Amino acid sequence: MSARAxxxxxxxxxxxxxxxxxxxxxxxxxxxxxRLGPWNTVLNLGISxxxxxxxxxxxxxxxxxxALTRLVSALGFIWLGxxxxxxxxxxxxxxxxxxxx
Amino acid sequence: MSAAPALLEEQFDxxxxxxxxxxxGMWVFLATEILFFGVLFASYTVCRVLYPQGFAAASRRTDMxxxxxxxxxxxxxxxxxxxxxxxxxxxxxxxxxxxxxGTAALGASFLIMHGFEYYSEYTEHLVPGVxxxxxxxxxxxxxxxxxxxxxITGFHSLHVLIGVAIMTVLSARTAGGSFxxxxxxxxxxxxxxxxxxxxxxxxxxxxxxxVGRAA
Amino acid sequence: xxxxxxxxxPGSFLAGGHTLREWLxxxxxxxxAILYGxxxxxxxxxxxxxxxxxxxxxxxxxxxxxxxxxxxxxxTFHGVVMVWFFLIPSIPTTLGNxxxxxMIGARDVAFPRLNLLSWYLYIGGGVFAVAALLAGGVDTGxxxxxxxxxxxxxxxxxxxxxxxxxxGFSTILTGLNFIVTIHCLRAPGMSWFRLPLFVWAMYxxxxxxxxxxxxxxxxxxxxxxxxxxGVGIFDPALGxxxxxxxxxxxxxxxxxxxxxxxxxxxxxxEIISCFARRRVFGYRFMTYSMLAIAVIGxxxxxxxMFVAGQSMYAxxxxxxLSFVVAVPSAIKVFNWTAxxxxxxxxxxxxxxxxLGFVGLFMLGGLTGLMLAAPALDMPLHDTYFVIAHFHYVMxxxxxxxxxxxxxxxxxxxxxxxxxxSWARFAAILMFFGFNLTFFPQYLLGYEGMPRRYHAxxxxxxxxNVLSSGGASILAVSYLLPIAYLLWSLRYGRAAGDNPWQARxxxxxxxxxxxxxxxxxxxxxxxxYDYAEPAP
Numbered sequence: 001m002s003a004r005a006x007x008x009x010x011x012x013x014x015x016x017x018x019x020x021x022x023x024x025x026x027x028x029x030x031x032x033x034x035r036l037g038p039w040n041t042v043l044n045l046g047i048s049x050x051x052x053x054x055x056x057x058x059x060x061x062x063x064x065x066x067a068l069t070r071l072v073s074a075l076g077f078i079w080l081g082x083x084x085x086x087x088x089x090x091x092x093x094x095x096x097x098x099x100x101x
Numbered sequence: 102m103s104a105a106p107a108l109l110e111e112q113f114d115x116x117x118x119x120x121x122x123x124x125x126g127m128w129v130f131l132a133t134e135i136l137f138f139g140v141l142f143a144s145y146t147v148c149r150v151l152y153p154q155g156f157a158a159a160s161r162r163t164d165m166x167x168x169x170x171x172x173x174x175x176x177x178x179x180x181x182x183x184x185x186x187x188x189x190x191x192x193x194x195x196x197x198x199x200x201x202x203g204t205a206a207l208g209a210s211f212l213i214m215h216g217f218e219y220y221s222e223y224t225e226h227l228v229p230g231v232x233x234x235x236x237x238x239x240x241x242x243x244x245x246x247x248x249x250x251x252x253i254t255g256f257h258s259l260h261v262l263i264g265v266a267i268m269t270v271l272s273a274r275t276a277g278g279s280f281x282x283x284x285x286x287x288x289x290x291x292x293x294x295x296x297x298x299x300x301x302x303x304x305x306x307x308x309x310x311x312v313g314r315a316a
Numbered sequence: 317x318x319x320x321x322x323x324x325x326p327g328s329f330l331a332g333g334h335t336l337r338e339w340l341x342x343x344x345x346x347x348x349a350i351l352y353g354x355x356x357x358x359x360x361x362x363x364x365x366x367x368x369x370x371x372x373x374x375x376x377x378x379x380x381x382x383x384x385x386x387x388x389x390x391x392t393f394h395g396v397v398m399v400w401f402f403l404i405p406s407i408p409t410t411l412g413n414x415x416x417x418x419m420i421g422a423r424d425v426a427f428p429r430l431n432l433l434s435w436y437l438y439i440g441g442g443v444f445a446v447a448a449l450l451a452g453g454v455d456t457g458x459x460x461x462x463x464x465x466x467x468x469x470x471x472x473x474x475x476x477x478x479x480x481x482x483x484g485f486s487t488i489l490t491g492l493n494f495i496v497t498i499h500c501l502r503a504p505g506m507s508w509f510r511l512p513l514f515v516w517a518m519y520x521x522x523x524x525x526x527x528x529x530x531x532x533x534x535x536x537x538x539x540x541x542x543x544x545x546g547v548g549i550f551d552p553a554l555g556x557x558x559x560x561x562x563x564x565x566x567x568x569x570x571x572x573x574x575x576x577x578x579x580x581x582x583x584x585x586e587i588i589s590c591f592a593r594r595r596v597f598g599y600r601f602m603t604y605s606m607l608a609i610a611v612i613g614x615x616x617x618x619x620x621m622f623v624a625g626q627s628m629y630a631x632x633x634x635x636x637l638s639f640v641v642a643v644p645s646a647i648k649v650f651n652w653t654a655x656x657x658x659x660x661x662x663x664x665x666x667x668x669x670x671l672g673f674v675g676l677f678m679l680g681g682l683t684g685l686m687l688a689a690p691a692l693d694m695p696l697h698d699t700y701f702v703i704a705h706f707h708y709v710m711x712x713x714x715x716x717x718x719x720x721x722x723x724x725x726x727x728x729x730x731x732x733x734x735x736x737s738w739a740r741f742a743a744i745l746m747f748f749g750f751n752l753t754f755f756p757q758y759l760l761g762y763e764g765m766p767r768r769y770h771a772x773x774x775x776x777x778x779x780n781v782l783s784s785g786g787a788s789i790l791a792v793s794y795l796l797p798i799a800y801l802l803w804s805l806r807y808g809r810a811a812g813d814n815p816w817q818a819r820x821x822x823x824x825x826x827x828x829x830x831x832x833x834x835x836x837x838x839x840x841x842x843x844y845d846y847a848e849p850a851p
Contacts, residue, residue, distance in 0.1 A: 008280055009183065018180035022173060029169045030308055031188040035315035044307035051176070051303045053653065059183040060296050066121070069128040076132030079527050080139035082614060084146050087563040090618065090630035091147050111832075112417075112424035112501065122426045122500040129492045133530040140564055144549050147560055155555075178587060227843035230545025241554045248549050256534075 009061065017058045024051050104281035122283075127290045131297045134260075138301050141253045145308060148245050155242020157313025162227060162243070163250070164218050168310035171214050172302060178207035179299040182268070182292045189285045194275060201272035201288075202293065208265040215258055229260050250309055257305060260298045267291050325731050328828040344831055346729075349414035351435050355442060356410060357798070359401035362446075364791065366394035371753075371784040379771035387770030388455035389471065395458025400480050401442055403714055404572060407579035408490060408525075409438070411721045412518050414729060416494060418822035418829060419515050421838050424498040434489040440474025441483025446467025448475035457768060459569070462550035462561040466542040472545055477536045484533045487575075491525030494518050504820070505840035510821050512843055513602050520606040524571045524578070524613065532568035535561070559625055566617035574613040576710055578606055579675070580717030581634035581648055584670045587724050588652050590818040591667035592659030595844040598651040605644035612641040622693045632692050638688035642681060649678050665739035665818070669720025672747045676712025680705055683758065698768070701761025707754045716746065721795060725803065727815045731827045732808030738800045748791035752786025817850055818842070824851055 028047040032040060056073065106116060113119040149156045185200035220314055226234035231247045271288055274280065325331065329346045333339070369390045373381040375470045381388060393748075415430065417424050425431050448454055454476045456465040465473050476629060496521050502511075539561070542548025589596045596602055618626055618634030626634075652674050661667075683705040686692050696702060727733055756779040765776045772780065815822040821838040822829075839851045 006285070008187050008190050011184075012188070014180060014183050014187070014689065018177065021180075025169065025172055026251070028311060032165075032307070032311035032314040040311070040315065041307075042262055044217075044311055045304075048304050048307055052300050055179055055296055055300055055303070059179055060293060060466070063164075069125060072128045072132050073126070073135075075527065076135035076139075078140070079614065081249065083139060083166045083564075083567050084134075084143045085310065085532065086149060086615065086618065086630070086633070087143060087560070087567075088150065088631060090563065090621075091557065091627045091631040093627040094625070110428075112422060112426065112428060118500055122496050125499060126492055126496045126699070129526055131493055133488055133526055136527060137530035137534050140531050143439060143564070144538070144560060147557065148555075152555060230547045233547075238457060243555050244547065245549055245556055248545075248547060252538065252549075255733070256537075278719075294378070 009058065013058060017054055020055060021051055104278055104284045105284040107286060118143075122291060123286050126234070131293060134297055134299050134301075138256065141249065142298050142304065142308075145253070147241075148249065149308075152239075152242035152245065153280070154313075155239040156246050158237075158239045159243040159246035160309060160312035161314065162222075162225070163310050164221065165310050166313065167214050167218050168306060168314050171211050172306045174207050174214070175299045175302050176205045178211075179296055181207065182247070182295050186285065186288055186292050189275065189288055190282050192282050194278070194281075195269075197280070198272050198276045201268050201275060205265045205268035205272060208261050208268065210263055212265070214256055215254065215299050247287075253305055253309070257301055260301070262294050262296050264291075268295065324357055325826060325828060327830050328731065328826060330828050332728075332831075340610060341432070342713035343432055345413045345417055345425050345428065345431060346829065346831075347622070348428075348431050348435055349410050350729075352405060352409040352413060352438065354437075355439060356402055356406050359397050359442065360794075363394050363397035363402055364794070365392050366397065368410065368789065368791065370394060370662070371787040373770060374772070374780045375782075375784050377772050377774045377777050379769075382770055385455060385771045386453075388457075389453035391768055392454045392457050392476075393449060396454070396476055396480065397445060398485055398573070398710075399458055399576075401438075401445060403481075403576045403710060404487060405438060405490075406576075406584060406714070406718050407721060408494070408518060408575075409434070409519055411514075411583065411618045411718075411725060412490075412494065412521075412579065415725065415822055416497060416518055417501070418818060418825065418833055419512050420498065420501060420506055421821050421834065421840060422497065422501040422834050423834075425493050426501055427493050430489050430493055434486045436491070437489070438483050441479045441481075441486065441669035444479035444482060448472045448479060451475060459565065459678055460536070460539055460561075461565075462539065462542070463552065465539055466548060466550060467546075472490035474540055477540045481533055481536050481540075484529045484536075487525050488529045488533075489517075491522035491529070494522040495526065498522075503838065503840055506821075509600065509603070510840065512582075513585035513596060513599070513606075514579075516603045516606055517578050518587075520610040521575050521578040523573050523607075524610050527614070528568045528571040528575070531564060531573075535564040535568065538564075546698070549714045552734070559621065562624055563592060564620050566620045567614070570617040570620065571610075571613045571654060573706070573710070574609055576714045578609060579616070580673060580677075580714040581606065583717045583721040583724075584652060584673050585812070586818075587666045587670035587720055588655050588674075588848065590724070590816050590846045591664055591670075592656050592661050593846045594655055594659040595846060596651065597654035597657075599843065601647055602651055605647045608644040612637065612644070616641050619688055622690050623697045635688055635690050639685065644683050645677075645681055649681075656784075663740070665736060665743050666720045666724035666816075668740060668747075669716050669723065670739045672743065673713055673717040673720060676708055676716065676747075676750065676814070678712075679706025680713055683708065695764070696761055698766055699761035699763045700757040700767055703767050704754050704757035704761060707757070707841075710752050712754070716750075719743075719746075722797070722801070724816070725822075726804070727811030727830070728822055728827045730805060731811050732804045733806035733811050733815060734800050734808055738796065742793050742796040742800075745789060745796070749789030749791075749793050750788050753783050753790050754786070756783045756786075757782070819850065 024047050028044045031043050109116055109119060179188050182204045185197050185204060188197035188200055222228060223232060226232050229244050233244055237244050260312050271291055329344055342348060348851060372378050373387060449473045454473055455470045456469050456473060498515060538548060542550060549556045550558050552558060585596050585602060616634055616638040618630050619638045622631050687696060687702060687705060723739055760776055760779050765772050811827045813827055824838040825834050
């Protein structure tokens with residue numbers, strides 16, 4: 001078996017991603033102290049999604065390279081989305097039926 | 102001198118197939134973890150949608166500073182484990198050992214900080230089922246929030262603890278020469294696990310610590 | 317070869333390694349399949365014992381045999397054991413474990429040690445289930461609805477929850493193992509569309525196992541936590557929603573029923589093509605439909621909650637999706653039927669089971685459509701109509717297919733042939749006994765008899781007595797295979813490599829196969845090539 005050197009992520013990239021993650025953390029903490037109404041939540045969740053994508057794309061990249069594994073991780077999130085969406089469909093659309101008496 | 106290549110198990114035809122199978126298996130496992138934690142996130146979403154003010158009031162009772170520090174610690178630990186894996190592939194054994202140990206140490210510090218959080222919440226009577234005394238119109242919603250808080254952070258901390266144990270063992274085994282450029286799949290899989298634990302926390306952080314802070 | 321000479325074939329996976337210890341640390345998927353088979357059979361009869369108590373109690377309207385509280389424990393135990401310790405594992409862990417590597421031309425599954433761990437988790441969960449029984453049982457129903465299960469039941473909920481939680485991980489690991497095996501270990505030339513439909517069924521079921529079961533695990537953990545702490549997110553006093561439990565529970569438990577039926581569909585395709593000597597009609601549609609069932613099956617769970625207080629809009633959406641999920645199943649029924657057309661059909665015992673499966677599954681599926689219509693579900697929910705529906709698909713469907721598969725691959729597994737006339741008799745008796753047991757239950761439900769009641773109004777007695785009578789016939793038909801299959805282990809004729817002249821890689825090796833599955837690399841050809849001679 002030939003000893004092929006494994007593919008290695010450049011050091012710089014890892015460090016920049018860490019810096020970006022910490023910056024995003026500061027942004028979410030900082031923006032949480034600002035009164036943005038519902039946008040606080042939108043912004044914070046958006047930052048979480050971005051952080052997640054960074055971790056998945058760069059830190060986990062080596063093994064994420066196959067399309068199949070990307071599909072597998074996507075499926076997990078999509079299925080969770082289906083659970084949340086259809087449950088909320090019920091929880092948010094109930095009509096209170098007061099007792100007739 | 103780098104570690105010898107991993108033993109080829111009988112069911113596999115070649116090491117590439119073995120490695121691909123192990124990796125795919127780990128990703129499938131990670132997908133199951135997303136759904137496992139997902140139940141708690143789904144429950145949180147439903148309860149928060151029903152009781153937005155209550156959840157905001159409850160979130161303000163959490164320790165934002167500690168929570169933010171914990172997040173920074175976990176993000177850094179993810180970077181450390183990625184660096185460790187890089188070091189193993191470059192046959193830089195000593196760096197790898199230290200980086201893996203560093204990952205474990207950061208994970209342990211996360212747990213310690215979380216322990217402080219739990220303790221202070223206990224002194225403030227915010228532990229449903231054990232010691233919960235809150236008043237006001239939002240008391241019930243606050244209790245719901247804290248039920249979810251303990252469930253989510255409890256399961257998450259358990260996963261961190263397991264990860265710390267794994268990283269410690271891997272650090273020791275790397276020191277002993279078990280891993281190298283031709284043999285790193287186990288470390289890769291463990292790193293994936295660690296990143297998942299980090300990702301779960303990336304979502305936990307704003308949902309638990311950052312709600313209604315500006316009010 | 318005479319029976320006397322046909323002792324365990326030397327060099328097969330059954331030879332060598334005789335000790336209990338060697339069996340308990342095996343990594344051979346074929347031995348693990350047998351280990352599972354023993355557990356599955358044990359739990360089937362345990363669940364069947366609970367069913368016997370139920371049917372005996374329901375002979376009289378007063379339900380004189382059992383008190384109400386005990387009756388509740390009987391149907392709960394029956395459900396828990398049959399769902400989690402029999403049906404869900406049955407085909408995948410026995411036939412699936414045994415056949416999957418053989419059918420794809422591999423030496424074993426991707427993770428043999430994980431496979432063994434799966435078995436230990438299954439048995440571990442089973443120990444907790446039996447412990448719960450011995451400690452006094454559980455009365456919540458297999459559905460564990462909150463707040464009864466979390467706050468008011470005085471039974472051993474915790475033990476059963478642990479039992480199911482632990483065995484759930486067995487399921488997850490099996491599904492994971494199968495997915496990786498099918499993706500990574502196919503023999504050269506075994507492309508996706510040359511895979512037997514049984515393999516596709518294992519793939520589809522594994523997707524469901526892996527995506528659904530973790531949700532069950534956490535949901536049950538929440539039940540346990542709420543019960544232990546006395547407070548939790550399903551507690552109405554806190555503003556929690558008991559219906560949230562139902563959403564989380566059924567998100568798993570509806571796909572769970574597809575875990576139970578997809579493997580059966582795979583078995584049916586194998587048997588029908590063999591005994592019609594024809595390629596399965598519409599092979600690609602059969603694969604797509606199994607995947608469609610697996611996916612759409614996740615989107616219909618609210619049809620269990622039409623009368624629970626779910627919103628009207630959610631009800632409409634779930635009802636529509638429930639109609640949609642019936643389409644791929646219907647396609648499969650049409651295709652099995654079309655496979656028979658112009659075939660050279662013979663009625664060996666596996667074929668009798670498979671044909672019984674198709675008919676009974678169809679009836680059960682049609683009544684499922686009836687229940688999917690909210691207007692019909694209003695009066696039928698929680699009646700015997702529902703019970704009849706799911707027993708038609710799970711027992712008339714899955715169990716018949718499981719037995720058909722056991723009979724079809726018995727020669728391959730054991731190297732022996734069982735007495736065919738006894739097997740045909742058992743299959744026909746089962747069909748008759750099954751219908752006598754469960755068809756009256758459709759009528760009972762239609763007439764309004766509620767489920768989970770230990771007593772009933774006197775006008776329902778005749779149909780109940782018919783049903784209980786049928787159950788006794790059904791019981792005999794389940795015991796007969798045990799008897800003659802065990803008999804065949806010692807006295808059965810030697811089977812030879814391919815007694816059914818079937819196609820598929822498993823028939824290209826010896827019966828039983830050697831530990832490494834194939835002594836010579838198998839010849840991979842187009843799937844179901846019955847037009848060509850056997851290789």
